[in-house]
Amino acid sequence: MAARDVSTHARPTRAAERPDDPPARLSACVMAHPVRQAAAERLAVALSEFDAGVVTDPEPGRPGGPLRTSRMAWSRVAPGATHHLVVQDDSVLAPDFVRHALAGTRALPGHALGLFTEWGSFTSYALRVAALVGTDWVEVVDGYMPAQALILPADVAREFDRYAARATTGDEPDDEVLLGFLRSMGVPMVVSVSNLVQHGDEVSIAGNGWHGLRKAACWRTDPVAPADTVLDRIALVPFFSWFTGDAICRFRDQPASDDWRQVPAVDLLRAYGLGDDDVRRLIANGCPQRPSDAAVPAHLTQALVTAAVAVGLLAGECGAPAAGVRTKEPVAAAALATLVPGGLRNFVDGQALPAVSEQLAPVVEAATQLGLETARRTSRSGRDLPAARHFSQ
Structure with a gap:
């Protein structure tokens, strides 16, 4: 197979200072x-500092409810607001949520700020890389904008209803429509590495129950207030598919491209001189209490x-950094x-999942x-890093 020149591109960046921006x-x-x-009214009370209201689907028996309700919610921008937050009714807010949300708008005033991504999403793996690097935000790399709790600049939020009216049939998922809308507006999309919202345990009303549990990718009871460092320009992301059970690596030639392709993740390991035998040794040596193959098949x-x-x-x-303490730092851990x-979450019984997770x-x-x-x-060897130099296809 031919080698391709596919740089990871991703590097931590800091948002440019904008001293003339008005207070958020x-x-x-x-x-x-x-x-x-x-539940929605309880959330509105928790967000009373923002004078939060509640909108409900006016036609709950008809398809397209999430997008219909989302359009209403994004149209509720208050006069004089610089930013608008929409929260879904099955959200659990982190402690001190209000202060952290305001910190996010001050840090990245021109961005779309997702405050949640689910723990098995494509973006969740980019988030784990960002947590190890130590940035506050990570670029959204999914085919949708995580919308469990989302902040948009007010002038952008006001345009969403008009965009949806002309660009959709009304049946599309609202998070996919939001992604297309934000791209059309040129708005950079990020997610906070310390998620500020947890997904509740309620059964999905939108038909997503087959996705299994969709908890936050990085949830802490003492979340870190986000500053302005971002891991973006991501061209290469590893991923374990909760749907197929495969470890893959997705890559693209240009950071802004939607043309993601994929190969087995072990191909990336091989570019560094690692392989399946190294993984098997890790499992044998690092996990003495590994679940039985009946609980988790060996290939998973x-x-x-x-x-x-x-x-x-x-x-x-x-x-x-490669220092061993890095994986134990609170956010990374x-x-x-x-x-x-x-x-x-879809391969192991829900009651057994906590024990299996602890064992692994x-x-x-x-x-x-x-x-x-x-x-x-x-890197220290003085050679180009393998994934930055080429990636076998």
């Missing part, structure tokens, strides 16, 4: 299904650990802790550390 003034709205009216464990090594490799390329449950946690940490050390050792 945030308005808010909770979008809800009528059966969750009470192999794929999960392969993905974890790949996360470490990419984090090392993006500048994460919280992000790595969700890799197993986010990946296995040591080998995930060891695998990530191996990736970090391998990438940094390769």
